[in-house]
Amino acid sequence: MLAVIREILDLKPRSRVEFWTDFKYYKNVTRLTTELGVSAHIATHRIPSGKFHRYSGWTLRDYFAHLDITIKDLIFGNIFGFLKFICGIIVSFCRLFRKKSRPDIIFLKGGYVCLPVGLVARLFKIPYIIHESDTVAGLANRLLMKKAKNVAFGMPFSDEVKKAHPNYVWTGIPVAPEFKAVSPSRAMSLKKAFSFNPDKPLVVITGGSQGSENLNETARLILPELLKFASVGLVAGRKHYENMIDLKDYENWDHASLESNFRMWEFNNTMDELMGAADVVVSRAGATTIAELAALKKAAILVPFEVLPGSHQLRNAERLAEAQAAIMVRDSTMVKNPSVLLDEIRHLVRSPRLRADLADRLHEEARSDAALRLAKLILGEE
Numbered sequence: 238m239l240a241v242i243r244e245i246l247d248l249k250p251r252s253r254v255e256f257w258t259d260f261k262y263y264k265n266v267t268r269l270t271t272e273l274g275v276s277a278h279i280a281t282h283r284i285p286s287g288k289f290h291r292y293s294g295w296t297l298r299d300y301f302a303h304l305d306i307t308i309k310d311l312i313f314g315n316i317f318g319f320l321k322f323i324c325g326i327i328v329s330f331c332r333l334f335r336k337k338s339r340p341d342i343i344f345l346k347g348g349y350v351c352l353p354v355g356l357v358a359r360l361f362k363i364p365y366i367i368h369e370s371d372t373v374a375g376l377a378n379r380l381l382m383k384k385a386k387n388v389a390f391g392m393p394f395s396d397e398v399k400k401a402h403p404n405y406v407w408t409g410i411p412v413a414p415e416f417k418a419v420s421p422s423r424a425m426s427l428k429k430a431f432s433f434n435p436d437k438p439l440v441v442i443t444g445g446s447q448g449s450e451n452l453n454e455t456a457r458l459i460l461p462e463l464l465k466f467a468s469v470g471l472v473a474g475r476k477h478y479e480n481m482i483d484l485k486d487y488e489n490w491d492h493a494s495l496e497s498n499f500r501m502w503e504f505n506n507t508m509d510e511l512m513g514a515a516d517v518v519v520s521r522a523g524a525t526t527i528a529e530l531a532a533l534k535k536a537a538i539l540v541p542f543e544v545l546p547g548s549h550q551l552r553n554a555e556r557l558a559e560a561q562a563a564i565m566v567r568d569s570t571m572v573k574n575p576s577v578l579l580d581e582i583r584h585l586v587r588s589p590r591l592r593a594d595l596a597d598r599l600h601e602e603a604r605s606d607a608a609l610r611l612a613k614l615i616l617g618e619e
Contacts, residue, residue, distance in 0.1 A: 409604025448474015
């Protein structure tokens with residue numbers, strides 16, 4: 238979002254921009270706008286809204302087998318989420334009621350926060366543009382698409398999408414400018430900067446900023462074998478790092494020299510450099526992560542989180558696997574048999590030609606001008 242705002246301000250410096258976000262991300266947004274030097278041009282507002290919890294592919298038996306999740310998320314979580322959604326409607330109505338303060342256009346980046354804003358915008362006939370990052374549109378976007386001025390997609394759209402909305406456009410997914418293709422010499426320099434052996438293949442495993450319990454636990458099980466043929470960097474995530482702290486025993490240093498070729502982080506603030514150093518990246522299949530990997534031109538093994546609503550990560554990974562732009566390992570398969578992931582990593586590490594082919598095809602998905610395209614679409618210049 239901030240990449241798009243920067244492009245808008247470059248094209249039209251006098252634009253008035255308001256960034257509406259939920260309470261959870263408000264502090265992050267205000268910190269980032271300050272760091273990027275655009276806080277003077279952006280008014281940041283909090284807006285309540287609730288997430289509707291559901292799990293793809295669950296049977297009645299699953300709901301009883303996971304009663305703690307069923308009660309906490311699906312019952313109380315959804316009741317609380319609905320009340321927050323109603324609050325979001327009320328706050329959006331109050332902010333958009335006065336004609337003088339109404340925006341000329343609203344940009345909705347998907348997610349539950351956008352739904353109350355979009356519904357009230359529709360009531361007041363304020364035009365809005367939607368951006369959908371995934372192969373499959375989320376619930377909020379599906380509910381808002383019909384009345385949208387334009388629907389921008391982060392990934393190439395299917396025939397199904399073309400039929401659903403006539404005003405579609407493939408813009409790509411905006412990523413930070415730091416995410417760009419890395420030369421072999423630059424990758425070696427980055428390995429050295431992270432204290433890895435520059436002559437040894439590097440495998441980076443990441444479940445995102447919060448982490449992935451299944452990816453972490455699989456990494457724990459296969460790590461001794463992985464280290465026989467590759468260096469390993471594990472981003473355990475803020476949510477799961479403490480549960481993985483015992484793996485720090487593998488991180489052996491001799492003064493400033495890393496002897497074990499293994500490092501683990503709670504979260505790495507320079508993910509563009511860490512993934513840029515990698516020969517193989519193992520990650521979830523979220524749209525933004527895929528866009529970053531595509532921009533970096535990296536060989537990737539995608540492990541989609543299958544129970545997400547709409548199975549959008551699974552669909553993302555399936556489409557790229559069919560296009561031979563990435564390798565997919567299903568989460569359920571990996572959990573039952575961790576050696577499946579180990580075998581895929583080993584095969585990819587030992588196949589430089591396959592890595593290059595995957596990276597080239599994935600890089601074709603990247604649109605380096607995605608933020609500019611979206612900015613022009615919002616300003617009515619495209």
